[in-house]
Amino acid sequence: MDVENFKWDSENQNVSWSFNGKSIIKTFHNAYFASINNQRQYVIVEAGQNYSQDQIYYLSFDGSTLFTMDKSNGKISWQLKDQHVELNCKVILHAQIYFEQNLVIILSSEKQNEKVLKGFALDGTLLFVNQPPQGFDFNYLSISNNQPSVVCDGDKAHTDSYNRNRWHFIINNQTGEMTRGNLAH
Structure with a gap:
């Protein structure tokens, strides 16, 4: 319906x-x-x-509420059947739930100017913690080719002849391995 x-x-x-x-x-x-x-x-x-x-x-x-991200109190929560799952994060930059992949991804700042990407199973189990790819900086979470992605800005060595440096990195939902995909806007 x-x-x-x-x-x-x-x-x-x-x-x-x-x-x-x-x-x-x-x-x-x-x-x-x-x-x-x-x-x-x-x-x-x-x-x-x-x-x-x-x-x-x-x-x-x-x-009913399926997912909530609240940067002001550092909490991310969602429903898994009859179970309420809640995570506390120091500095949340972005968070998203990917229902089809049974995955929650959080982009946070652990230390000053150090961004990390964390992936959690829907039961709250930590699956991976990753740093940005070499020469790139995490920007925001997205979807590319129907898969979870993180958009990253590249340094000068990762800028093309049209001055484009923003790329989708497809995230493996089990390992967190990131594979460079399409240009992002």
């Missing part, structure tokens, strides 16, 4: 829709964006002061 009557109300910072004959309305403090992903079957809401992506919420079509 699809969502009907999806509406983002920026003035009241709420999102509403109908699903299976039920009306759902959710309000989020400092929310500035909401959209629906029919392919992956969730609603995503972004919130934060001055349009900063401080919180991300993934909501199922029936209105």
Whole structure:
């Protein structure tokens, strides 16, 4: 079934829709964006002061919370069947859940100017911790070729003749090994 009557109300910072004959309305403090992903079957809401992506919420079509990232309190949480999984991270730069790969990836800053990529199984088990590829710096998480990816900015040695240096690195969901893929925008 699809969502009907999806509406983002920026003035009241709420999102509403109908699903299976039920009306759902959710309000989020400092929310500035909401959209629906029919392919992956969730609603995503972004919130934060001055349009900063401080919180991300993934909501199922029936209105339950599937995934939450909150940079302000350093917590990332999600539902795994009837189990609530929560992780604490010092400095969260970005986090994303990849339902199809049963994976949560966190981009964080462990020490000043040192970014790390951490991968967790949906039960909360740490699968990998990686540094950026040589000559690159982690930027943000994404999807490329239907696989988890991290977008990295390259140094001068990794800039092409058109001054493009931003690449997707496809992440192996078990080992965290990163393989350079397509250019990113």
